[in-house]
Amino acid sequence: MINSGEVDYVNGKTCIFGIVGHPIEQVRSPEMITAELVSRGLNALMVPVHVLPADFDRVMPELLKLQNFDGFVFTIPFKGEARRLASLLGPQATFVGAVNALVRTNEGQWLGDIFDGLGCVEAFRRRDISFAGKRVMMIGVGGAGSAIAVAAGRERPASMRIFDPDAQRAADVADKVRRCSPSTQVEIGEPTVDGMDVLLNASPVGMLDDTRLPIQAETLPRDLIVFDAIVKPEMTPLLSLARESGCTFIQGREMMRGQISKIVDFFQTRDFR
Amino acid sequence: MINSGEVDYVNGKTCIFGIVGHPIEQVRSPEMITAELVSRGLNALMVPVHVLPADFDRVMPELLKLQNFDGFVFTIPFKGEARRLASLLGPQATFVGAVNALVRTNEGQWLGDIFDGLGCVEAFRRRDISFAGKRVMMIGVGGAGSAIAVAAGRERPASMRIFDPDAQRAADVADKVRRCSPSTQVEIGEPTVDGMDVLLNASPVGMLDDTRLPIQAETLPRDLIVFDAIVKPEMTPLLSLARESGCTFIQGREMMRGQISKIVDFFQTRDFR
Incomplete structure (x- = not known):
């Protein structure tokens, strides 16, 4: 009342x-x-x-x-x-x-x-997509990107190629992914979609008014699954290209929703009054 | 949206x-x-x-x-x-x-x-009652009571008699009321309704399950205005007696509402984003 x-x-x-x-x-x-x-x-x-x-x-x-x-x-x-x-x-x-x-x-x-990474994995799960056995291209491993690489890595992809302009950071994250998924083939290298199943962008390229792509490409393979961690704009240049190319694409806001759900699960590990 | x-x-x-x-x-x-x-x-x-x-x-x-x-x-x-x-x-x-x-x-x-005191004065104002020129009996001058005594005092009552079991506290508050209203006749003494226009209770007597009155009386003068700062119960023994005696009475919750309004006025002294 x-x-x-x-x-x-x-x-x-x-x-x-x-x-x-x-x-x-x-x-x-x-x-x-x-x-x-x-x-x-x-x-x-x-x-x-x-x-x-x-x-x-x-x-x-x-x-x-x-x-x-x-x-x-x-x-x-x-x-x-x-x-x-x-x-x-x-x-x-x-x-x-x-x-x-x-x-x-x-x-x-x-x-x-x-939870940045878990939000991404949760967004994929809600689309019934698992990283298990997939070949993953990971672009950008700063704060959110390193968490995404680890969370995706823990799902046991077949391989993960990591690119970051900061070579030391790329090497550190590669080590983390190897530790959490010893069966995953981890390498460091330039962005590519050749032989990849999933493309994850966690770099800031394409954010707000940035019209660049995080990867050099005119078109993308139709069976590539494309994810962009960027929330604004909702459709980044990369996601627009994915849509034009007929790819499955997953938006940053889906990761955000997945993350929110996971954070509240986490808060509920305590008893509420 | x-x-x-x-x-x-x-x-x-x-x-x-x-x-x-x-x-x-x-x-x-x-x-x-x-x-x-x-x-x-x-x-x-x-x-x-x-x-x-x-x-x-x-x-x-x-x-x-x-x-x-x-x-x-x-x-x-x-x-x-x-x-x-x-x-x-x-x-x-x-x-x-x-x-x-x-x-x-x-x-x-x-x-x-x-704002404890201003809330009381505001509750009176909303009933179109001013303390100016009134003879006031003030019972209990702890935290809230001292604020009520000062706020009522600043309205320039004709007189204020203050009672508190702690004589030093009563004396201190009497000094405060004298300072803020030099024209008010301030005295310290036992609770009485003889020759009073307003009775203010800010003592804890009558709170919750306490069935006592803060003043010894079988009935109250019909033209006495009675206020009780206690919020629970809404009708204290004192307020019940006031109602039976045909007095105007003002409840603790009216002070609380008055106080809320005054506190938000106070918060609004800053610019909001």
Whole structure:
């Protein structure tokens, strides 16, 4: 029963989750993760938390002391820093070496894991596509890309070719994929679609007004599955080419939806009040 | 336009306000203050913030650094501590010497003020009753009571008699009322209704299952105006007696509504994004 002069979506018992970033106004998690929490019948809310980079190291340990703030998601520029706040690491984070979400366990510890990659795998799963046995071309292995490479790698593809302009970063991620899937043939090399089943772009090429393709091609093989992690625009130049070429293509927003579902699963590893 | 899978009451641009207390589950400000903020067309939300007393001094200065958390309300047991966080004091707080709300000014300072008393005066105003020229009996001058005494005092009553079992506290509040209203005759003494126009109870006598009256009386003068700051129960023994006696009576929840309106006015002293 809600009286007039009251709203029905927040009260003293509401579990609060925060998305921490700088800047913060552009984040979409508050409306999307809150909707997912509420759709599962939880009295919970995700609020934006705007922390200045210079304040992060002092603010965050104190925020973790708030007794009804039970989990956090970290976005730009804090994905690297967030790992230091975790006292336990989940399976993805252990391989990737980074964290983008924290949850307070029932024992009061902070468990960290990373969901960029799981969101991509979940988006594929929702299309009934598995990476198992596939030959994968992976372009761009920064923060999100390394998580995607590991999550896809854990699905046991036949092979993965990794490209990143930063050779050291490419080598590091190749090692991670080898560790989590010893049966996968991992190599480093230029972007190509020859002999590939899946093309994953996690580079920023094609973002916003960037009209470039992350790969040199006039057309794509019709049976190639093309994924782009970029959310804006929804149809990147790469995805437009995939559509023209008759390929199956998966958009960044599908990864985002998959990630939201996985993050709320993660938050639910704790008991709700 | 809200897409499916999203809620419409929080997003990256939402201004966050917090109510800080221990315990927190019983607070009513999240649903009530949020409703008032939203009814004024603001993209804003008040969330519960559960801080343990041992953490308060370290947590709060860091919480004040969150760039989109623009104001706080303090409840039990932090009304005393909150004053130290204010770099500026509003007119009520200056007289009362305590703070129950903070807002970040446009210049980035933290302005503190106290609204318990203003809520009472606002509840009277909504009934078209002024304290000006009235003879007031004030029972109980703890945290809320001292704020009520000062706020009523600033309305220039003819006289105010103050009772509190703690004689030092009664004397301190009497001095405060004298300072803010030199024309008011202030005295300390036992509770009485003889020669009074208004009876204000801000003592805990009559709260919850307490069946006692804060004043010894079988009946009350019909033209006495009776106020009780207690919110639960809505009809305290004192208010029930006032009703039986044919008096005008004002409930604690009316003060709460008045206070909410005044707190949101206070939050609006800053520019909203």
